[in-house]
Amino acid sequence: MTKKITIEPVTRVEGHGKVTIHLDDNGNVVQSRLHIVEFRGFERFVQGRPYWEAPVLVQRLCGICPVSHHLAAAKAMDVIVGAGAGDGLTPVGEKMRRLMHYGQIFQSHALHFFHLASPDLLFGIDADPAIRNIIGVALKFKDIAVQGVMMRKFGQEIIEVTAGKKIHGTGAIPGGINKNLSIEERDRFLYGPDPMNVDKMISWSLDAVNFFKDYHKKHRELIDTFAAFPSSHLSLVRKDGAMDLYDGVIRAVDAEGKKILHDVNPQDYLKYIAEEVRNWSYMKFPYLIEYGKKDGWYRVGPLARLNTADFIPSPLAQKEFEEFKAYTNGKPNNMSMHMHWARLIETLHAAEMMKELLNDTDLQKNDLVVKGTKVNEGVGMLEAPRGTLFHHYRINENDQITMANLIVSTTNNNEPMNIAVRCVADSMISGQKEITEGMLNAVEVAIRAYDPCLSCATHALGKMPLEVSLYDSKNNLIDKKRT
Numbered sequence: 300m301t302k303k304i305t306i307e308p309v310t311r312v313e314g315h316g317k318v319t320i321h322l323d324d325n326g327n328v329v330q331s332r333l334h335i336v337e338f339r340g341f342e343r344f345v346q347g348r349p350y351w352e353a354p355v356l357v358q359r360l361c362g363i364c365p366v367s368h369h370l371a372a373a374k375a376m377d378v379i380v381g382a383g384a385g386d387g388l389t390p391v392g393e394k395m396r397r398l399m400h401y402g403q404i405f406q407s408h409a410l411h412f413f414h415l416a417s418p419d420l421l422f423g424i425d426a427d428p429a430i431r432n433i434i435g436v437a438l439k440f441k442d443i444a445v446q447g448v449m450m451r452k453f454g455q456e457i458i459e460v461t462a463g464k465k466i467h468g469t470g471a472i473p474g475g476i477n478k479n480l481s482i483e484e485r486d487r488f489l490y491g492p493d494p495m496n497v498d499k500m501i502s503w504s505l506d507a508v509n510f511f512k513d514y515h516k517k518h519r520e521l522i523d524t525f526a527a528f529p530s531s532h533l534s535l536v537r538k539d540g541a542m543d544l545y546d547g548v549i550r551a552v553d554a555e556g557k558k559i560l561h562d563v564n565p566q567d568y569l570k571y572i573a574e575e576v577r578n579w580s581y582m583k584f585p586y587l588i589e590y591g592k593k594d595g596w597y598r599v600g601p602l603a604r605l606n607t608a609d610f611i612p613s614p615l616a617q618k619e620f621e622e623f624k625a626y627t628n629g630k631p632n633n634m635s636m637h638m639h640w641a642r643l644i645e646t647l648h649a650a651e652m653m654k655e656l657l658n659d660t661d662l663q664k665n666d667l668v669v670k671g672t673k674v675n676e677g678v679g680m681l682e683a684p685r686g687t688l689f690h691h692y693r694i695n696e697n698d699q700i701t702m703a704n705l706i707v708s709t710t711n712n713n714e715p716m717n718i719a720v721r722c723v724a725d726s727m728i729s730g731q732k733e734i735t736e737g738m739l740n741a742v743e744v745a746i747r748a749y750d751p752c753l754s755c756a757t758h759a760l761g762k763m764p765l766e767v768s769l770y771d772s773k774n775n776l777i778d779k780k781r782t
Contacts, residue, residue: 605644
């Protein structure tokens with residue numbers, strides 16, 4: 300018998316999850332788990348539907364990152380309709396999708412850092428939860444709060460002009476896109492009044508990177524040691540090794556930087572990656588087949604992408620990338636809190652890429668769709684804000700979907716998030732006699748570093764809807780707190 304601490308729900312993340320921590324009679328952690336308590340079922344919902352509906356249907360998985368699912372499904376359908384994968388689309392088709400995707404990366408990263416993560420950094424992990432939230436940030440750090448809101452607004456409006464709507468758009472279709480970008484739409488983002496123009500977004504993104512670097516210098520112990528542990532890292536990279544958030548080949552490196560997955564074709568992912576099921580979570584545990592269930596897990600997301608890429612193909616982000624890599628002497632960075640640093644470098648890269656694409660005259664062309672010889676199976680992959688996203692579909696002779704397999708970014712990070720929870724539980728809760736809200740928030744801070752999208756839900760601002768119960772070794776309730 301053990302004592303049990305429950306954190307439910309985990310707050311300031313997208314969706315619902317809970318954490319259980321079991322203690323022995325001496326108060327030492329013997330088990331910790333991040334539980335995903337919702338079941339979505341989209342892989343079954345889409346079966347029997349026409350394949351061309353998939354890009355619109357599956358994005359209902361999420362209201363925060365629908366563009367990622369929309370584009371991943373569209374990329375899979377590109378293969379099915381014979382448009383090929385990667386560079387098989389027309390220039391306007393691919394570049395409109397890329398602009399949509401960079402708008403998504405930009406708005407999602409801004410939302411996470413400024414709204415969800417910054418309260419812990421600005422007020423402290425153990426600060427009063429009544430102020431440790433976005434309302435508290437807005438009251439005390441108005442400029443930072445406004446910057447976050449306006450950056451997200453800019454990204455959302457990029458999505459609107461490329462996808463048709465800010466949330467759950469229809470822009471990507473099998474084989475291409477259903478609209479181009481008008482001159483008026485382009486000029487609005489290139490030359491609009493401050494702050495709603497792309498140059499201001501680049502400037503603000505650089506400011507955010509510098510803010511984090513300055514914070515890091517003042518709080519090095521927290522940023523470098525909190526929930527740090529060695530791991531492998533996986534992402535897409537361009538064929539020349541550059542970071543590419545929309546397309547590429549699959550690469551993985553181990554904790555020392557050795558390649559353990561050598562730039563493989565996404566269509567072949569099942570040869571290299573499998574998923575384990577555990578009875579205490581609705582979320583699966585992916586792993587590299589060659590290394591097995593125990594050792595084959597890996598991290599995805601901003602930290603992983605900077606660890607796997609050889610360079611970033613935009614000048615300001617590349618300069619920051621070089622500084623980021625120099626901090627670990629070119630070795631992979633295994634510090635969980637550096638996920639925020641990596642995320643902000645990607646935000647800067649997304650802003651630079653949006654400007655490059657907005658200046659590309661291909662976006663005004665009218666050749667929107669490519670079709671070829673239809674096949675019955677296709678895989679679409681991209682780098683969603685939270686990490687590598689897999690969409691895999693098969694269809695029958697009646698154009699109906701018969702199989703769908705989705706490995707979402709947070710699923711890939713399932714094992715790393717559980718390890719991060721255990722790291723914090725061991726360091727901050729083991730041996731303690733009293734539960735404090737700050738200790739529990741520290742566990743959540745480790746989870747929040749990964750920006751998990753557990754499902755789509757929202758919590759009341761300014762509240763900490765958290766109940767924690769402490770049981771003795773005979774399972775008797777000895778302490779209970781609700782805030």
